[in-house]
Amino acid sequence: MAILTVERLSVSYPSEEGWVRAADEVSFTLEGGEIFALVGGSGSGKTSVALAFTKLLPPTARIGGRVLMEGVNLLEMPPTELRKIRGSRISYIFQDPASSLNPVLTIGSQLIEAIEWHTPKRSAQAYATAVDWLKRVGIPSPESRMSSYPHELSGGMQQRVMIAMALSTGPSLLIADEPTTALDVTTQVKVLRLLRDLQRALNLCILFITHDLSIVERFGQRVGIMAEGRLVETGSVGLLFQNPTHAATQNLLRCYSLLSLPKRES
Ligand SMILES: Nc1ncnc2c1ncn2[C@@H]1O[C@H](COP(=O)(O)OP(=O)(O)O)[C@@H](O)[C@H]1O
Ligand SMILES: [Mg+2]
Known part of the structure; x- marks a missing residue:
């Protein structure tokens, strides 16, 4: 079942030379329970597409097309209404967890706030749910971690809190926009494994945005390749690696x- 249908989505930003088109008539569908990797070089328009779904773009940006969820155009x-969807039906995690967390609030209070905002839970219940989520994302001693401030956690642990x-x-x-790009390789692997386990357990749909094909190879199921604002190719991960048809895809693979040559030789 389709979770989200994106139809001819365009995003433009004003500049001194006129409108800059960051996304150009991008269309694709996200199915329930799948991991769809949106891949492309820096500046190819991936983040603009993802932020446009729930109008998280700067107010000067111009958005065209439709983004349908259960037949309703979010745009x-x-x-x-859209604020209710964002966070409850569609959640985001970004590259830098430190900038998404409030530095002066404990992670426990931020988690409780998120839970209470979107679900009518009383404090005691929200507290228990928050601890439970910290446990689920692999935070050691979750109860005592509730009173930690973001800076007391490593980048990997901060990203786990964001996932919770x-x-x-x-x-x-x-929507996971380069969620492991700021992490060291070992932590990257652990966070990806966590995301995959949660995705399976919750039958979640993940739009995984990355420039890193090594992650796509291990983590993605379906892939869409972005280049200069256009979605130039979509297909299964295996097919795209074996038989890329578009020049941009071939270029990324090259x-x-x-x-990855030196890695293979060692
Ligand atoms: N807030 C903004 N204002 C103006 N231009 C922007 C803004 N955000 C992104 N862009 C431009 O839009 C294009 C696509 O950016 P982005 O969506 O961030 O790509 P990606 O996530 O693939 O790196 C780039 O040329 C970028 O410079
Ligand atoms: Mg981006």
């Missing part, structure tokens, strides 16, 4: 195999 929804916050409200779609 035409009143702001208050994003999933605690029971979304059907998680760079990837060049980069």
Whole structure:
């Protein structure tokens, strides 16, 4: 079943030379329970597409096309309605967890706030749910961690907290925009494994945005390749690696195999 249908989505930003088109008539469908990897080089428009779904773009940006969830176009929804969808039905995690967390609030209070905001739970219940989520995302001693401040946690642990916050409200779609790019390789692998386990357990749909083909190879199921604002190719991960048809995809793969050569030799 389709969770989200994106139809001819365009995003433009004003510049001194006129409108810059960051996304150009992008269309694709996200199915329930799948991991769809949106892949492309820096500046290819991936983040603009993902933020446009729930109008998280700067107010000067121009958005065209439709984003349908259960037949309703999110782009035409009143702001208050859309705010309810964002966080409860569609959650986001970003590259830098430190900038998404409030530095002066404990992670426990931020998690409780997210849970109470989206679900009518009383404090004691919200507290228990928050501890439970910290446990689920692999935070050691979750009860005592509730009173930690973000800076007391490593980057990997901060990202686990963000995942807990994003999933605690029971979304059907998680948008993960370069969620492991700021982490060291070992932590990357652990966080990816966690995301995959949660995705399976919750039958979650993940839109996984990355420039890193090594992650796509291990983690993705279906892939869409972005280049210069266009979605140039979509297909299964295996097919795309074996038989890329678009020049942009071939280019990404060529760079990837060049980069991964030394690793293979050692
Ligand atoms: N807030 C903004 N204002 C103006 N231009 C922007 C803004 N955000 C992104 N862009 C431009 O839009 C294009 C696509 O950016 P982005 O969606 O961030 O790509 P990606 O996530 O693939 O790196 C780039 O050329 C970028 O410079
Ligand atoms: Mg981006």
